[in-house]
Amino acid sequence: MRAAIFRGGDLVVDTLPEPKPADGQVVVKTLACGICGSDLHAFHHAPKMVDAAKRSGSSFVMDVKRDIVFGHEFCAEIVDHGPNTQKTHKVGTRVCSVPVAITLAGEKANIHPLGYSNDMPGGFAENMVLNEMMLIEVPNGLSTEHAALTEPMAVGWHAVQKARLTKEDVPLVIGCGPVGLAVIAALKIAGVGPIIAADFSPARRKLAETMGADIIIDPAEHSPYTRWAEEATPEGYDPTSVISILGMGPKMRPAVIFECVGVPGIIQQMLEGAPREARIVVVGVCMEQDRFEPFFAINKELNLQFVLGYTPDEFALTLRHIAEGDIEVAPLVTGKVGVEGVKQAFSDLANPEAHAKILVEPWR
Incomplete structure (x- = not known):
């Protein structure tokens, strides 16, 4: 699959192996993923971010010497169910999720922050894996690009x-x-x-x-x-x-x-x-x-x-607010790019007069 990859301090477009779902996970196609200010921070200050996170006691363990696929503001579509899933959402369902993937190693849970993980790609890749239990179906009628703004x-x-x-x-x-x-x-x-x-x-x-x-x-x-x-x-x-x-x-x-x-x-x-x-x-x-x-x-x-982030309940409620029209996100979307345009989009976002939120559509 194609992805915009943070590699050696730069953003490059390359092909990566398709992600394989673990128990309780599904494979999804990334439909749209917003570029966050945190992505810009990571691009310019990745070693500093990792050092500060470690010193503050965070489990943020991104290795800047290895490939990372950014992207944590996404709307995706289920394309396959992994092992031991309940299939609560059928293939083709559009979903959002808190950008965290959880895998089990015995009795220990490994938490992967999607968009800042070396082992699981974020939303600037064509496909991702998500935990089935954390999926939230996008309400009927809500556009993909608007659903992608749930996270921010x-x-x-x-x-x-x-x-x-x-x-x-x-x-x-x-x-x-x-x-x-x-x-x-x-x-x-x-x-x-x-x-x-x-x-x-x-x-x-x-x-x-x-x-x-x-x-x-x-x-x-x-x-x-x-x-x-x-x-x-x-x-x-x-x-x-x-x-x-x-x-x-x-x-x-x-x-x-x-x-x-x-x-x-x-x-x-x-x-x-x-x-x-x-x-x-x-x-x-x-x-x-x-x-x-x-x-x-x-x-x-x-x-x-x-403050930092949100709770899963706050995430779900925000999606509902957007779907019901309580939060009007349409004016925020000022651009869309494929993976080839991600690096330029990072530069373009430095101009507040030109852009508010640029969405990456990796399937382009």
């Missing part, structure tokens, strides 16, 4: 769940790339608002509005934190009055700020800009060392929450 949208849904929102919260989303857009979509479903979103890119700001943001900020022109304060300040609130100091008068609405950029310096900017007792949810994945001054967070009694 689930990241935003998980982040919003971790924020422990109340109806009084005023959310602020910093960064409107795919992660920030997923957070905005989840906030819209949660019914909190107004949703304030900030990004330097005009194209991303337009997408943020499409996904449900109520107030769009260009940080080059206005401080998103000042704009947040304007929305969260009740009539009659005076922070210098004795009544406010004693907590007896009108109160500022609570702040929940989502960091969806993932570059050094953003957390420090948030600590400086956030109001007292704000909850900061870090969703962006920063692959560099970062520095911030804890005193800002201490002085303001800020809550800093880091």
